[in-house]
Amino acid sequence: MTDIQLSYDLDTKWLPNYLYSDNIIFLGVFFPEINVAQNRDLIMEEDLQFINDTLRGNFNSFERLVDKYQGRIYRHLRKMVTDASLAEDLLQDTFLSAYRGLNGFTGASSFSTWLFRIATNAALMYLRRERPETVEYDDKIFSELSEVLPPSPTFVATPLEILLSMEGKAKIEEAIDQLPVIYKSVVVLRDVEGFSLEEVASIVGASIPAVKSRLHRARNIVRETLTSYYMEKGLSRNL
Amino acid sequence: MKKCKDFCDQLSDYLDNELGANECVLIEEHLEKCAPCALIFESLRTTVLVCSEGISDKVPDEVRVRLKEFLRINCRAD
Numbered sequence: 001m002t003d004i005q006l007s008y009d010l011d012t013k014w015l016p017n018y019l020y021s022d023n024i025i026f027l028g029v030f031f032p033e034i035n036v037a038q039n040r041d042l043i044m045e046e047d048l049q050f051i052n053d054t055l056r057g058n059f060n061s062f063e064r065l066v067d068k069y070q071g072r073i074y075r076h077l078r079k080m081v082t083d084a085s086l087a088e089d090l091l092q093d094t095f096l097s098a099y100r101g102l103n104g105f106t107g108a109s110s111f112s113t114w115l116f117r118i119a120t121n122a123a124l125m126y127l128r129r130e131r132p133e134t135v136e137y138d139d140k141i142f143s144e145l146s147e148v149l150p151p152s153p154t155f156v157a158t159p160l161e162i163l164l165s166m167e168g169k170a171k172i173e174e175a176i177d178q179l180p181v182i183y184k185s186v187v188v189l190r191d192v193e194g195f196s197l198e199e200v201a202s203i204v205g206a207s208i209p210a211v212k213s214r215l216h217r218a219r220n221i222v223r224e225t226l227t228s229y230y231m232e233k234g235l236s237r238n239l
Numbered sequence: 240m241k242k243c244k245d246f247c248d249q250l251s252d253y254l255d256n257e258l259g260a261n262e263c264v265l266i267e268e269h270l271e272k273c274a275p276c277a278l279i280f281e282s283l284r285t286t287v288l289v290c291s292e293g294i295s296d297k298v299p300d301e302v303r304v305r306l307k308e309f310l311r312i313n314c315r316a317d
Contacts, residue, residue, distance in 0.1 A: 071296035172293035216251035223286040
């Protein structure tokens with residue numbers, strides 16, 4: 001048996017810049033991209049080791065992969081289908097499919113991209129079958145309906161500890177949950193999971209321009225929801 | 240002449256480093272002199288930041304246990 005090798009070019013732009021900022025300064029900040037690429041390389045080397053060990057019959061290595069990724073996959077599925085019980089079923093299906101398909105993993109993408117593709121396809125198959133109205137969404141209609149909220153300083157002036165408090169996090173979840181599935185999936189994969197645009201496109205089976213367009217709309221819808229919420233709450237210390 | 244909406248339509252790509260150097264300069268110059276657009280940019284950046292930080296990846300213990308059992312039974316049956 002030939003081991004799978006790390007064989008693709010590293011994309012140093014795989015994570016968005018704001019994840020490396022100090023959360024205060026964005027423009028002109030230095031981003032340690034080389035270290036990110038090296039870290040990513042190490043993560044993928046470790047995954048490949050687990051995969052090769054699994055293929056040699058070591059089931060414990062597969063369980064290490066499950067331990068490593070179940071949190072992110074479960075979060076992604078919860079966002080896609082909302083229902084916790086269904087997300088659990090899909091979580092189990094995803095890892096079983098991954099195990100059964102591990103021989104077909106070539107290393108052409110990262111293991112996480114491959115795994116998220118399986119999970120996304122499982123969720124989309126379910127939604128197309130059981131809730132087709134949630135998947136068949138017209139980009140154009142949504143674009144025409146959405147109105148731009150006047151800018152307000154309230155949201156950006158709200159301290160991060162409030163934005164990320166239990167209540168703040170619940171509002172973020174709610175804002176994402178209200179998005180159509182095609183928008184929700186890209187914003188979760190890009191902004192929550194940190195996949196590159198190319199990886200998101202590969203996972204959801206869309207073109208990069210389509211992903212960018214959906215991301216633009218999704219982010220602005222979430223932004224407007226959060227802006228409205230904090231304007232109403234008046235939680236800013238500056239008010 | 241670009242309008243505010245044109246700049247705002249590019250902010251998501253700007254956050255993702257998807258724009259060319261010239262376009263970045265134009266946006267940065269615009270944001271410096273246009274307070275409403277700067278506010279939209281800041282709120283968009285804050286949105287992306289809180290999304291990246293705000294959603295837990297914790298798996299309930301019972302879900303974790305059932306997943307492990309499910310895989311042990313079904314994978315080993317293969």
